[in-house]
Amino acid sequence: MGQMLGPLREGAPRHIGPYEVLARLGAGGMGEVYLARDTAPGAPPGTYVALKTIRTDVAGEPAFRERFRREIRVAGMVRSAYAAAPVGGDPDAGTPWLATAYVPGPSLAQAVRRGGPLPVATVRALGARIARALADLHAAGVLHRDLKPGNVMLAVDGPRLIDFGIARAGGATTMTATGVIVGTPSFMSPEHVAGARHVTGASDVFCLGSLLCYAATGEDPFGEGPVAAVLYRVAQAEADLTRLPEELRAVVTACLSRDPADRPAPEALAELLGGTAGRPPAWPEAVREHIGEYGRELAQLVASGGPLLEVPAAPAPTSGTPASGGPGLHAAPTVAPLPVPVSPPTPQRRRRRGLIAAVVALAVLGGGVGTYLLWPEPAPKKPATAGPPAASGPRVPGVDDRGLADASGVVPQNAAQRPAGWKPWRAKLSAPAFGCSGNEKALVCRTTDGWYEALDPANGKKLWEASAGGAGRGGQSYMNDHGVPWIVDKASRPTVHDSVVVLAWEGRLQVRDVRSGAVRWESKEPMQGTQREVTRPIVADGTIFAAVAGPSPDGVIHPPIGMAAFSLTDGRKLWSKMLTSDEIPYSETRPFEPVAYAKGQVYALSDGGLVTYDARTGELRGQVDRAAAECEAVKVLGDSAYCVSTPHVVDAEERLHVLDAATLAAKGTVPASLESLSADVISPKAFAGFAKEGLGVYDPKDGTRLASYPLKDTAPAGLKQELSSPLLAGDRLVFADYSALYTVGLGADGRPGGLKATPVPGAPGPRAEEDERDPNYGIVYGRRIRQPEVLPVGGIAYVVYDKGAVASVELPR
The missing domain is CATH 1.10.510.10 (Transferase(Phosphotransferase) domain 1)
Structure with missing residues (x-):
């Protein structure tokens, strides 16, 4: 009963006892378990059970039949609101069976x-x-x-x-x-x-x-x-x-x-x-979503009016007949974002399908035996777009320009995360955008004046706005002549995670409801705040990881910096570690902060290079070797971590390193073709990133270049635009400039297809450079031409441009 619905195999029974068999739930050593509907006269409508059966060959052995008889007898003794209710059983039937309430x-x-x-x-x-x-x-x-x-x-x-x-x-x-x-x-x-x-x-x-x-x-x-x-x-x-x-x-x-x-x-x-x-x-948001997938799958099956069947394998192609590229059988899915494949309804069932909706009221359990209520649904409106739904994948809690918490740039796409009622939209933030994060519940952006604004992903309408430090609008963030950012109130980028958004600025850590903006809790821990434009809290495993200020003796301008772990639920401080040991001079200032999380470990940049800690206890697990000491960020893939050295020397090339994900020890050298790749995307299928010649896609096993896409400057003379960092959204590499969204599909073997450009309605297009320098401060971020951001969620791309224009479009296929 732990699996989701699988198709009935050829020869599977269609009726057992008083039950109509609808789908396969799983198998055990002695038989199979089916989802079935009670068709006995007088049975409440919509009663679904888990039907455990004994294989025909086993049922003929008296010892096994007696064991099953005992199981039915023991199950019949169970009466608890917190156990799956027994419904009935027959150990003497041709196919012995035991029915208990189906738990979706x-x-x-x-x-x-x-x-x-x-x-x-x-x-x-x-x-x-x-x-x-x-x-x-x-x-x-x-x-x-x-x-x-x-x-x-x-x-x-x-x-x-x-x-x-x-x-x-x-x-x-x-x-x-x-x-x-x-x-x-x-x-x-x-x-x-x-x-x-x-x-x-x-x-x-x-x-x-x-x-x-x-x-x-x-x-x-x-x-x-x-x-x-x-x-x-x-x-x-x-x-x-x-x-x-x-x-x-x-x-x-x-x-x-x-x-x-x-x-x-x-x-x-x-x-x-x-x-x-x-x-x-x-239940946490992820568990609620997981439960909901079972309910939606059951609803889709009920709406089909028939059992879930295997699709016969396509006949072998004959002369003049093209071969089919589709699979022969439906596999039992692990998630249910897409409609469940079912047998075509008969004319009678088709009429019934129009009378009941694919909606299951999971909260109503009639008599504890698995009775679910169905209610009529209005005729569906014409969909806003004619494009196919996004590819299936696990639900993601939130996305930013790095992808997920592992920073690999890989973002699974799940059609269940497409907002209800979505259609393409465009919107405008109150000030230039300066780092965003989002999911299907909200898109939250920091702006250059130290504020946060949240938009509804379904239509682009503003949900709420808030100031980091309480200042009014109109402030300016800038970079001084030493290359050090000065951001209003040191406000970090937001991190959207399930139903909340985590914000950090100098002296404050705050968690808000992502839809309403209501403050759930706030910590006055001495937070370090922004150290670079990319600074953000890392959220995973029910924990927030963020930089905190160390002790500040008199006269010290740049005190030591640490990192702390906080409970996402209530803000309790779980542990803390120092990332630097002394005052940091301007020349050695780097983003000393957590940079990624994967498999129970959190990665951070210290004054000794990248380090990794046990996310639960804060125990140090490893530190990079000298060769990778100039790496400032890390991307994790399986048991390997990849980092790109960032040399602070003019004209020095970046270098990609492969490390052990657990200890950060050097794991080996990367192929020469990958050494100078920025490696924005690290996935089992392909590595991808921008190099001198354009976007490169490489085989992760041996570094073979699979494709290269020269990216010419499409801006007219006197105008300029930038490219976003690429991400792998499902099976497509995706990035954007100021005019279009670009996608490259990857096949099952990782082989890339052609580069496709899709115009983005509302995109600002190339623009003239303006004087970005202020004589008193330095480079003003709000005047600078900066790269856009693409946040792909549920088959939708939310494209955010530096001046604050935001567009929402469907990912092309």
């Missing part, structure tokens, strides 16, 4: 793998409800015996415990008839491992402690490695809780006591975690 959502394991660890408050609420489910099971004389993240499903109104395949009534042993231990090694109890004659309710509590640790850290508390080693650590109750938030440590430690008598009872544990009264768990 991911498993806890899937949600954490995709969205990262859950906030402490969410873990508490989730744990209290699963503890309550265990209390209900134990009261009925049932032990679960396989409590693990894959057996906890996340629905919009809370978690559900599932899968009673190895559950037993009280007094059962921990082994099968053949002496094989049952359960999942990382989520067993010491009693399981010891093969004790009897497990107890305390064994389920131990497993729940392991599950809570996983939910809060994303890691198994007993580590990885050979099964024997994991089982030994479980047997000794040697859990690693160092990354567990302090607020959860006491209760999880109690659950993981080696002595079962020292573990809290499920009822007491539920209260220790905060009880189950009140609202359901506050």
Whole structure:
């Protein structure tokens, strides 16, 4: 039940018992699990179940049929608001089956793998409800015996415990008839491992402690490695809780006591975690979106009026018949941004399809057995654009000119992130743009006068505006003669992340609601503020990483600079480290700040070069070698990190370095063709960036140049324009100048296609240079011709120009 909907295989049953089989949910050792609809007379309309079946060859063996009979009997004993409700079963049918309520959502394991660890408050609420489910099971004389993240499903109104395949009534042993231990090694109890004659309710509590640790850290508390080693650590109750938030440590430690008598009872544990009264768990935005994908997929299937079927493979081409380039079968999707492929509706179903909408009311569970309400929807309006939807991919929390937090320049495109009612638009900020970030909820830009303005991605209308330091409009940001920026109130670029935007300036860190602009919390930590035009907070893993000011002795103009980690939820300071050790002279000023995040590590620039820290603890993990000491930023791809040295010598060339992502040690040399590439995009398919000859696209394995696109100056004489940094939006490289949006499609093998130019309505076009210098200050940013920014989200490109013009267009295909 942890998978999303897959097509029915050829020969799959269409009806089992009173159920119409609609799609495939997954498979196990003895059979398959289907999504099915109850068609029995009198059944509430829209009742959907997870239908577990036994394979025909296995069903003929009395031992397996008896085991399934026992599972049906145990499942029938389960009555809990926090467990998937049993509906019925028949162990004697030709195809034995067991039906439980269908839970439209991911498993806890899937949600954490995709969205990262859950906030402490969410873990508490989730744990209290699963503890309550265990209390209900134990009261009925049932032990679960396989409590693990894959057996906890996340629905919009809370978690559900599932899968009673190895559950037993009280007094059962921990082994099968053949002496094989049952359960999942990382989520067993010491009693399981010891093969004790009897497990107890305390064994389920131990497993729940392991599950809570996983939910809060994303890691198994007993580590990885050979099964024997994991089982030994479980047997000794040697859990690693160092990354567990302090607020959860006491209760999880109690659950993981080696002595079962020292573990809290499920009822007491539920209260220790905060009880189950009140609202359901506050799922993070990423989890809510994940759950929503399941609901949308179910809605699309229901609207189709028929089951999800495999598409027959195309016949082999004959003479004179072109070969088909499409795949033979539909694969079970991992996300659901696109309409689910379904069989064509019959004429009767087509009429029914016009009467019901593809909308599922997930919050309504009729009688706890999976009844979903459907309601009519007005006839759809003519779409604003005729272009196809964007390619599918995971949801991204926010995008800026570097891409995502790993700074690789790779931005997956998910059509579910296209704002409702979107159509092309153009808008104008109140002052020149100076760094933007956005997602499907809002586009937030810093302006050169130290303000922030938020636009609605659907139509370009202003949502809110705010001053960084409280100053009025009209201030100017500039660069002095030493090349050091002086930005109004040292306001950083904004970082949009899910439903919030993070802002930082001198002396202040602030988190606002991205739609309303309301301040959620504010910290008066001595923030360092902007050090370069590119300065921004890094947000990932429920944490904000930002530069902070160090101690400032009297007479010190440029005090040491540090970096701190703050809780995104409430602003608590988690840890801090110094990035510089002394006063920094003008000649050595660089952006000493966090620059990227990937796989639990945050990367920053220190006075000793790039360093990397454990994002949870702040423990130093590595530092660059001398050869890469001039690198100021890093891009992370898998187990490698790439940085470009920025020599402070006239006419010196930039140089690309490849480093170990964990330690930043030199990993090897890059091919000669890549050495002088700016490497704006680092992806498994291709490296891409601007070089002297134009845009280059290279094979990441050997540096072979796959394509080169000379970029001529298209500005008429006396006029000028700039190019944005390229990003990889789905399967297309994308960048812009002052007139057009440029795209280069990449094939499945990374081979680039032709360069396509698409005019951008509202683009300012090339313009004449103006006097950018102020005799008293230096270069004024608001007068300077600067590169535009392209933010690709959900198949839409938001193009921001330096003077404040903003355009929203569909990415061409």
